[in-house]
Amino acid sequence: MSASVTHMPFAIPDELVGLFREGRVIPFIGAGMSANVGYPSWDDLLECLGESLKRGDLTHDEIVELTGGDRLRVAEYYFLTEGKQVGPLRKEIHGQFKDISPLEFGGYVDLVNLGSQRIYTTNFDDLIERTYRELGLSYVPIATPRDLALSAGDQTEIIKYHGDLTSDPSLVLTESQYYRRLNFDSPMDLKFRADLLGKSVMFIGYSFSDINIRIIWFRLLDMMRGVDQNDLPTSYMVIVKPNPVEELLYRDAGIETVVLDPTGRAEPDTYPILVGDFLYELACRVSDPKIPGSDSPPFVSQTLLRRAESSPRDRMSRLFRHHDPEMLRLSSFRLPEGYIQKALGLFTSETRISEHSIIAAVSLYRSYPEHEELGRFLLRSLVTRVGMALQDSLDIDWDFLGEMHLEPDDKDKVFAKVREELNFHESGFDSELFFAASLLIDISAGKFGASSEEQENASQLLQRIDDLYPDAIEQLSSRGRGAIAEIADSYVPAEDIEGEDGEAPF
Structure with a gap:
């Protein structure tokens, strides 16, 4: 999809976030969600x-x-x-329903990430169920009174409010079937009424013109006139374009609107992105670091991957160490099998090196150490200041990385870094110089594809370090990168320790 959204024009109500965290929101999914993946209206x-x-x-x-x-x-x-x-x-x-994976589109994974125990839908397709299957999660589809009776309530319930294509009697397709349902006396209606007590509903994938939702909601409210209003928290309708008249009418009925494009200027091809971004932002606020009611982190979604891929890569963003929330989440969220190659593909020669992108790379490296592009990204990271984050990672197979080829320009950066640090730290020592020195040890040994000239340059710089700080290189060689900070701390800057005559002891 060529369309893009550069900022989030919508505001997510704090109350909605709080209700989701308390497990008090029922998502109600309409045809608009299915249309986002290319299914017919x-x-x-x-x-x-x-x-x-x-x-x-x-x-x-x-x-x-x-x-x-x-x-x-x-x-x-x-x-x-x-x-x-x-x-x-x-x-x-x-x-008419194509055999496609809902994981390929923004929205469905983040719907799961919200952690709701019940999801209602009037859609006939199985995109929600398929999302749960592809993520390896259990669920119970409910489309008939028998399904309802057999549900033990210990798994997520996906309630097909207008039936399922696997059961002809359950379908609500025609005028006569729809009008029979308006009696609101079926087991499904009674369940919805019971589920609604103390809960909020978030309608998404519907528009103000949907007679379905208007009639369902008003009939239910009419049936629940005797219920204390405190047991009916505010519900929400997520829509793309504003409509002040309908917004007022719905507000009077207890439904607030979340408008994804308040200006009304978004192009139709950006609507799926807006919906995906909304669900992603909502899920991050609700379920990061863990999905409510569980000990598990959320799943990586297509929206997260898209936004990580489009993260700024210009010089100014590098200079100011641009914040990379998507990269950081990539390191802690669960990665669905269908996203593995896409996630690994984020790390290329164009990927911006930041503290968060390194953390994400290390996290992926633990599971996929054989991926060469990932290894090359880590190698490129070594010659940057933020690359020092790797020094404490005991998960890095340095021997494996040492067999990979570090570009001459990158090795020159290591040499320049050591010279700079030595010139600046003639009277002391710090972990940045030690980290660069640890790379020199590998280069002098012929690792990273070092030439004989590069090995000689590395050896000369190591000798200079050893002359200034006796035994430093030997300690680093024997104790490894994990001891860099401790070794560095053992070398106290000379200007901080004066002899009796006021001169440095060495």
């Missing part, structure tokens, strides 16, 4: 039904016109032309 599905189930001389457009554009009546017409059999409609709808 309800209008598109009806058009497909019209083309495949064509009866008589009427075209789909003519049927739409004759029903006044009422989607439910259009579906009812096709239902009647098939002899009141829902099977042909269900089969055609199922065929």
